[in-house]
Amino acid sequence: MLRIFLFYLAVLFASFDLALSVGLNVTVIGARDGKTRFECWALSAPFVSSEQFGIVGTETAALGDVTNITYNVIPAGFDSGFHNAPTIQWTIVLNGLAVVTLQDNSSVSVTASMGEMGLLFFTDTKDVSPDGHRSVYPGITETIFLQIPTKDAATPEHHVVYDNAPCAGPEFVGLRQWATG
Numbered sequence: 001m002l003r004i005f006l007f008y009l010a011v012l013f014a015s016f017d018l019a020l021s022v023g024l025n026v027t028v029i030g031a032r033d034g035k036t037r038f039e040c041w042a043l044s045a046p047f048v049s050s051e052q053f054g055i056v057g058t059e060t061a062a063l064g065d066v067t068n069i070t071y072n073v074i075p076a077g078f079d080s081g082f083h084n085a086p087t088i089q090w091t092i093v094l095n096g097l098a099v100v101t102l103q104d105n106s107s108v109s110v111t112a113s114m115g116e117m118g119l120l121f122f123t124d125t126k127d128v129s130p131d132g133h134r135s136v137y138p139g140i141t142e143t144i145f146l147q148i149p150t151k152d153a154a155t156p157e158h159h160v161v162y163d164n165a166p167c168a169g170p171e172f173v174g175l176r177q178w179a180t181g
Helices: 002-021 169-180
Strands: 023-032 035-046 070-074 078-083 089-095 098-102 109-112 119-122 133-137 143-149 158-162
Parallel strands (some): 023 119
Antiparallel strands (some): 023 035, 035 158, 070 143, 089 119, 098 109
């Protein structure tokens, strides 16, 4: 009985600590030593309570300055082949699925869909990764996503959570705690 009590007490304190330290984590399709790879970054800009009319008191995180937004509609089954990001950019999946794979590591892929797993950051431009990444759009419906280049090809301040793996479910649990109250 004491063991069960201590377990629940540990979960309670872990949840409280997580709620105090939640930042926005994002999967990055980046590069090192000329090869594209997945990374998980924790953005330095913290979540703050919004003061914007209509969403006052909710949580918000700044992603930085951007220059353009492109709305893309990709048919189900489309295969991009290997390519590079055209510039350093955010990508947000609004509908459907995108599966990103790497040429040098077929054992790991990233599946992006609506929600927290649908925000990706790409830095694998041609100048840092000759091979790039591959995107496939499976499913029975189109995939719709936004491409949002950063101003002056800036990279947001961050620290690396994983230097050779994408973010996974545990990196987003704090966001769900806020949303469910």
